[in-house]
Amino acid sequence: MTTRIAGVVKLNNLPAKRVVTALSIDGSLVATGFSDESTGFFDLDTTPETKALTVIVTDDAGSEFTENTEYELDDIAHPISYAGIAYKCTTAGNSGSPLPTEWPLTGTVTVGTAEFTAFSINQPQVYSPVKPQVVE
Numbered sequence: 001m002t003t004r005i006a007g008v009v010k011l012n013n014l015p016a017k018r019v020v021t022a023l024s025i026d027g028s029l030v031a032t033g034f035s036d037e038s039t040g041f042f043d044l045d046t047t048p049e050t051k052a053l054t055v056i057v058t059d060d061a062g063s064e065f066t067e068n069t070e071y072e073l074d075d076i077a078h079p080i081s082y083a084g085i086a087y088k089c090t091t092a093g094n095s096g097s098p099l100p101t102e103w104p105l106t107g108t109v110t111v112g113t114a115e116f117t118a119f120s121i122n123q124p125q126v127y128s129p130v131k132p133q134v135v136e
Contacts, residue, residue: 001047001048001050001134001136002045002047002134002135002136003045003046003047003048003049003050003132003133003134003135004043004044004045004046004047004132004133004135005022005031005043005044005046005053005055005130005132005133006041006042006043006044006133007041007042007055008035008039008040008041008042009035009040009041009042009057009125010040011122014040015035015036015037015038015039015040015041016035016037016040017034017035017036017037017040017060018034018035018057018058018059018060018122019032019033019034019057019058019059019060020032020033020034020035020042020044020055020056020057021055021056021057021058022044022046022049022053022054022055022130023053023054023055023056024049024051024053024054025051025052025053025054030044030046030049030053031044031045031046032044034060035057046132049132050132050134051131052128052129052130052131053128053129053130053131053132054126054127054128054129054130055126055127055128055130056124056125056126056127057124057125057126057127058121058122058124058125059086059121059122060076060086061076061078061082061086061121062075062076062077062078062086062087063076063077063078064077064078064079064080064082065077065078065079065080065087065095065099065111066095066099067095067096067097067098067099068094068095068096068097068112069094069095070092070093070094070095071089071092071093071094071095071111071114071116072089072092073089073090073091073092074088074089075088075089076088076089077089077116079099079100079103081103083103083105084120084121085103085105085118085119085120085121086118086119086121087103087109087111087116087117087118087119088116088117088119089114089115089116090108090115090116090117091113091114091115092114093111093112093113093114093115094112094113094114095111095112095114096111096112096113097112099111103118104118105118106118
């Protein structure tokens with residue numbers, strides 16, 4: 001028996017690429033994936049879960065910036081002092097050392113030889129209970 005949850009993610013009534021996470025009633029991870037950027041559609045395999053799940057939809061805040069790290073175009077990262085702003089790499093390069101001590105809330109920031117553009121993280125969306133669909 002296979003189970004799944006599927007749906008469409010939207011922000012401001014438009015399809016959006018976001019992280020979709022399904023958790024069991026005890027809070028353990030069941031499945032995670034991304035919704036499609038152009039359609040917002042997601043489909044997660046939740047096998048063997050048949051009981052109601054909690055589904056959390058969030059923006060990708062990336063990983064924490066680290067010194068002397070190669071960043072590629074479109075990588076996403078955030079500083080240790082994360083405050084609802086993440087940064088998307090627009091010019092590939094090495095973060096070098098030390099990392100900036102001040103992080104802009106808007107615009108661009110150069111980190112070593114890489115350049116990043118700041119963007120705000122949207123509020124998470126939480127849906128519960130969500131009953132997985134049984135598919136044969």
